[in-house]
Amino acid sequence: MAQISTKPADPAARRLAGLLADAGRIVPFTGAGISTESGIPDFRSPGSPWLTNKPIDFALFVASEAARREAWRRKFAIDDLHRGARPGPGHAALARLVHEGRSPGIITQNIDGLHQASGVPEDRLVELHGNGTYAVCLGCGLRHELEAVRADFESSGRAPRCTSCGEPVKSGTISFGQAMPGRAMAQAGEWTRQADLFLAVGSSLQVLPAAGFPRLAKQGGARLVIVNREATALDDIADVVIRGEIGAVLGPLCATH
């Protein structure tokens, strides 16, 4: 079982230590901030590479070969910047909660695959916005590996199509305007309703419907704790808000002896 290994000086961190020690079902909910310690920039902080260009929404991706080409060009350029990113101390801390049976699973808005890389099994992870480490056919749903998609794109100069049905292939992420994944939303709702401690980590909590889960947890009677370096949209309804760096806050609190 996870033990609280320190008596933190900060009153909010002490309060979180107490809540973690008492909680039966802890549900972590993570955003892009947990991966900045792995070298992947978040979405809204200054200098974000994600906001350099206007996002290509789902309708445009489906409608336009030129938009699909541009989406793939951007995707591979960003992948090259973050190649080799490894899980950080925040990922490791949350993985311990899952392994020790203190959490049914982690709900993430992230698309980088770093929770899996930290050892969290697929069935203990919900990816609300999909996963950018593979691609999916929009026609038949077949999974495609990025290496083959990239080789096709770079050799043909055309937006990749499914080798099985010929329809466009898209990164496995959920774009603006694309339907949320039904099973992921249902599983996230179930874990959230069962939580007695809901731990929102590294998210500005502005993106709906994902940011509805912390509210749902509160409505269901869970304690809501927010760990983020700056204010979030839901600080006013949280039981504890910790303004700090994720690894430094969660590392000691989730340590095992």
Ligand code: NAD
């Ligand atoms: P966001 O950028 O809106 O918010 C991230 C928050 O984390 C910010 O408030 C920032 O101050 C905080 N933060 C950053 N590093 C931190 C650290 N080390 N310690 C403490 N706080 C830290 O991100 P969001 O709320 O997750 O929403 C953005 C959307 O963009 C998500 O839906 C996600 O799918 C996508 N996205 C994902 C990734 C990824 O997978 N790594 C990266 C960028 C964007």
